[in-house]
Amino acid sequence: MIELSGVHKSFGAKHVLQGIDLTIPRGESMVVIGGSGTGKSVLLKCILGLVRPDAGSITLDSEDVTRADRDAFLARFGMLFQGGALFDSMTVWQNVAFRLLRGTQKRPKAEAREIAIEKLRRVGLQPETADLFPAELSGGMQKRVGLARAIAAEPEIIFFDEPTTGLDPIMSGVINDLIREIVTEMGATAMTITHDMTSVRAIADRVAMLHNGVIQWTGPVAGMDASGDPYLDQFIHGRATGPIEAVR
Amino acid sequence: MDTLLSPLAALGRATLSLLAAIGSVAIFAADAVSQILRPPLYVREFGTALLTIGWFSLPVVALTTLFTGGALALQIYAGGARFNAEAVVPQIVAIGMVRELGPVLTGLMVSGRVASAIAAELGTMKVTEQIDALTTLSTNPMKYLAAPRILAATLALPLLAGVGDVIGIMGGYLVGTSRLDFNAATYLTNTAQFLVAGDVVSGLVKAAVFGFIVALMGCYHGMNSGRGAEGVGRATTNAVVSSSVMILASNYVLTELFFSA
Ligand SMILES: Nc1ncnc2c1ncn2[C@@H]1O[C@H](COP(=O)(O)OP(=O)(O)O)[C@@H](O)[C@H]1O
Ligand SMILES: [Mg+2]
Numbered sequence: 001m002i003e004l005s006g007v008h009k010s011f012g013a014k015h016v017l018q019g020i021d022l023t024i025p026r027g028e029s030m031v032v033i034g035g036s037g038t039g040k041s042v043l044l045k046c047i048l049g050l051v052r053p054d055a056g057s058i059t060l061d062s063e064d065v066t067r068a069d070r071d072a073f074l075a076r077f078g079m080l081f082q083g084g085a086l087f088d089s090m091t092v093w094q095n096v097a098f099r100l101l102r103g104t105q106k107r108p109k110a111e112a113r114e115i116a117i118e119k120l121r122r123v124g125l126q127p128e129t130a131d132l133f134p135a136e137l138s139g140g141m142q143k144r145v146g147l148a149r150a151i152a153a154e155p156e157i158i159f160f161d162e163p164t165t166g167l168d169p170i171m172s173g174v175i176n177d178l179i180r181e182i183v184t185e186m187g188a189t190a191m192t193i194t195h196d197m198t199s200v201r202a203i204a205d206r207v208a209m210l211h212n213g214v215i216q217w218t219g220p221v222a223g224m225d226a227s228g229d230p231y232l233d234q235f236i237h238g239r240a241t242g243p244i245e246a247v248r
Numbered sequence: 249m250d251t252l253l254s255p256l257a258a259l260g261r262a263t264l265s266l267l268a269a270i271g272s273v274a275i276f277a278a279d280a281v282s283q284i285l286r287p288p289l290y291v292r293e294f295g296t297a298l299l300t301i302g303w304f305s306l307p308v309v310a311l312t313t314l315f316t317g318g319a320l321a322l323q324i325y326a327g328g329a330r331f332n333a334e335a336v337v338p339q340i341v342a343i344g345m346v347r348e349l350g351p352v353l354t355g356l357m358v359s360g361r362v363a364s365a366i367a368a369e370l371g372t373m374k375v376t377e378q379i380d381a382l383t384t385l386s387t388n389p390m391k392y393l394a395a396p397r398i399l400a401a402t403l404a405l406p407l408l409a410g411v412g413d414v415i416g417i418m419g420g421y422l423v424g425t426s427r428l429d430f431n432a433a434t435y436l437t438n439t440a441q442f443l444v445a446g447d448v449v450s451g452l453v454k455a456a457v458f459g460f461i462v463a464l465m466g467c468y469h470g471m472n473s474g475r476g477a478e479g480v481g482r483a484t485t486n487a488v489v490s491s492s493v494m495i496l497a498s499n500y501v502l503t504e505l506f507f508s509a
Contacts, residue, residue, distance in 0.1 A: 048383075071386055074383070075386055079384045085377035087382075102387065
């Protein structure tokens with residue numbers, strides 16, 4: 001279980017997170033929605049310790065994440081970055097198998113490659129892509145390689161930052177099913193950021209909406225339509241007018 | 249009052265930010281050194297770094313030192329002729345190359361080639377979140393990216409400078425024997441007999457320090473790059489400028505040290 005309480009983060013004068021309180025129960029799929037630039041990616045990075053919060057506490061299974069042993073802590077996580085963040089200097093399969101080729105989870109090269117190809121298949125990529133370099137792939141393909149890398153070592157907790165952005169509707173469906181499967185079959189805890197309401201309904205057990213630096217609404221996905229929260233309603237129906245100002 | 253104080257305030261701000269920068273470079277350097285000293289070493293990364301920093305810098309180092317050695321011979325001849333001391337050309341070229349110009353020119357050329365390349369590569373990795381991705385994949389970026397490059401540059405620069413010394417002396421020899429009527433055999437004997445081990449060693453030690461500086465500044469500016477293409481551009485420029493200045497400043501300090509020793 002991941003618990004955030006009172007998390008604040010500013011960049012210069014920009015107060016991005018203004019007191020986040022959020023609980024992600026073990027084995028559940030939490031989806032975070034919210035407008036662009038509201039700090040959703042920063043929120044994930046705070047939990048992983050890539051960004052240091054200015055205030056507040058973040059705990060994993062009641063242990064403060066800043067005090068945990070970094071290596072053991074990170075070994076439990078997988079992360080898909082919004083931009084893919086693939087290593088340009090390595091082939092696709094070496095990217096996917098990165099964790100399996102070094103450190104505590106090191107295994108023979110042939111075995112690591114086999115696992116990588118299997119994970120690539122699960123995200124809808126042919127084995128032929130394994131030996132290409134990231135620069136030779138389209139944006140959507142890079143995203144899926146990033147996804148394969150995030151799940152390669154079968155982590156307990158997986159963060160997906162906009163997994164379906166830039167994918168066609170069919171491939172989005174494949175990825176939604178995959179994320180759902182990882183949670184239900186592998187028992188993983190997932191936290192997904194998305195703008196895509198179809199994804200939200202397909203993936204989420206619980207939904208949290210980030211707005212103005214705080215969690216504006218959170219609850220089970222079934223309660224989303226009848227929340228009565230004007231911010232959430234505007235977001236899920238994609239209305240241009242409402243309490244959320246769309247600057248034009 | 250404000251206009252009176254604002255230059256002072258600006259000076260204060262600049263001083264503080266300079267001190268802060270020195271502090272963060274020092275912390276970065278200490279972290280990098282401790283990663284180098286603590287096994288394991290990422291051997292493949294180290295090998296690649298050695299190749300790109302050392303081997304691929306050979307042509308530019310060879311060309312710079314060759315021409316500088318030649319020009320040095322002419323200048324020393326011109327200067328020496330004013331008090332009938334033209335004969336010292338081989339000795340002074342050798343001393344100048346080995347103790348000073350070999351390491352400094354190598355350092356500066358490698359700074360232009362390598363500090364910029366490292367800063368651009370690591371800066372791009374930073375802005376595309378590849379460095380964050382390394383961390384989440386349980387790999388310490390300092391150990392995986394910085395340590396192999398800094399170690400490779402520290403070891404490669406003395407080798408490069410050694411080659412540069414030889415080629416620079418050869419440049420002097422070529423000019424001395426073809427343009428200045430030196431006897432080939434005498435030129436070489438004078439060079440060899442005059443140099444002492446301390447000359448060579450002090451030059452190579454300098455080169456090792458310059459190598460450390462070049463890779464350190466490349467890694468530091470790259471890994472702390474600002475956001476976007478502009479951030480990477482600035483990191484690249486800062487890496488070259490700061491490593492060049494630091495090379496010349498530390499060269500003076502080291503020369504003083506070897507001079508009084
Ligand atoms: N490293 C950083 N330095 C400065 N500003 C940042 C940094 N990371 C994010 N920001 C700012 O924080 C805000 C939230 O960013 P982000 O979390 O990426 O938004 P999103 O919700 O779209 O994922 C943005 O305004 C962004 O410019
Ligand atoms: Mg984002």
